[in-house]
Amino acid sequence: MQLCDLSAVEIRNHIISKQASAVEVLESCLQRIKQVDGRPGELESGPETKEDTERVHAFITLTKDAARAQAEMVDKMIASGEDPGPLAGVPATIKDVFCVKDTPSTVGSRILANFISPYTATPVARMRSAGAVLLGKVNLDEFTYGSSTESSAFQPSTRNPWNTSRVPGGSSGGSAASVAAGEAPLSLGTDTAGSIRQPAAFCGVVGLKPTYGRVSRYGLIAFGSSLDCPGPLAKNAKDAALLLRVIAGPDQRDATGANVPVPDYLELLEKEIKGKRIGLSPDYFQITFPDLETGEYVQQPVPAEIQEAVLRTADVYRSLGAEIIEDVPMPNTRYGIPVYFVISRVEAASNLHRFDGVKYGYRADSEIVDLKMLYKKSRGEGFGPQPKLRILMGMYVSAAQYSEQYYQKALQVRTLIRRDFERAFDLNGKYKLDALLTPTTPSTAFPMKDVYGDTVLMQYADQLAVPANHAGIPGVSFPGGLDADGLPIGVQLLGPDFTEGVLLQLTHAYEQATLDDEWRTLRPAVLREM
């Protein structure tokens, strides 16, 4: 066990009690990055080598010098008896969708490859003020548009530390992989349709999507403005609680930030879970997707191993005194993806109009005769296929003649999805749930290149995660075992608005009750030789 393998809470305690310095912890993380990460993602990456296929490639930009300066500052404060803050000396990675001053903020796209941000996103600024040591920016799907990180313009894209022939999930793939590989105990990601929870599930870490408005979106390069949520990826519930406490809370610069007090999530963790009501829904044990050959909808149960992991988790909760309520109807779950195909595309198209080659980012420089051509060429050359698809679809479904049929209808169905949750969580209703327990994903990590390119199938990987984004409610994914191939299985808890504390408490209780489970002794493949 090296310093970089400790949890964030342990690292902080080591540093505060002077068992280790922040610089020593940083060096340990940098050493790990050197051992497992391989070359960082870049635009002109050349052919993929055999070595590339065996490395994690979490990073786009490693900010070693800035990190060292921050670590030295923390050590200086400790030496002079000052408190550097709740994240004192804890290394963290940042998904490259957040603007960080004087640092490339690429969003995994050619169109922002040369963009050095002049300001810092609120959650990142809060982490820094709390004493975190920021290691740099990690890879993601281009503009976060994907569920495998493969669509990044910066290649090689991230690979799964448990098996480097598999995807890490996405879009916060670099975040999840960096935590799983022990490069950093914490990462800051974003979740628009499962982009924190799905990679957390694939990489065997904890990922929390907070309630919409819980964490400021200021400085986040926007995708779906009514869906985007920044949140933590961490080794365990305690670390996620530590980071959430730091980044949550209203922000003058985000008009959608909720004015709701932030509890001490760490304190809530230790509460008993006896009497908590946890629901299971048959609608979350199957997925429904279109067969493009026949045009028919196919319903398929979630694989048995994943179902069993969720049911085992329910048994653990039952043994801890929670009440398990079965057969909770969530009938609109299956519409999450079609609704998402409409709403997210309309919002993305609107958000992507700002990239025009004029104010910042990529500008095409050949054969430009007028401004219109400058726009077209800059956007045509700067955006990859996924942003282009989202722009075109967003414009189509919101066009005057189709808006009623698609966009307005999708917004109404969104209401129905929200009502499913309101009914399940209603304190005066039939179910009175504290949380709904579900699989996070309909599969474990799939092989690289298997799904990429098929944008419909890729989107359906988010079917069990996306309803929480439509409803705005919080959700957490945590490891609930391994499948027959030794890949992590993610289990998800969804709760009422602003109940992140309860979700983390339940996650922590499960972790404590299963500490000695055999599957917990297995480490990601890239760490087994160490």
Add this chain to the structure above:
Amino acid sequence: MANSEQEISRETFNHLVELAALELEENESDYLLTELNNQISAIRELEAIDVDKGVPPASHGVPYTPDSSPQLRKDDWIACEDADAIIQQSPVVEDRFIIVPDIPHTTLE
């Protein structure tokens, strides 16, 4: 949902591409058009849902109450800390002006 029926025709697609201010390579167009129509097939599942006219649209999930809404701040003028850093983001700048090529002239009817 009918597979044979391509809802977005090549003509509509070209119109969208023009509106979106995108210049595309030919092979790229084929892929994008195919994927758009595949996605539309998935979206069409919405048509089958019987939604009561009285169901309001949700532009976001979590309701904002007067208590949970962000407090309005005073309408104060706050100077940008470093305006030059913003201007310098532009790929082509001269004397604090952002330079663009000719703006096409259109006559309003």
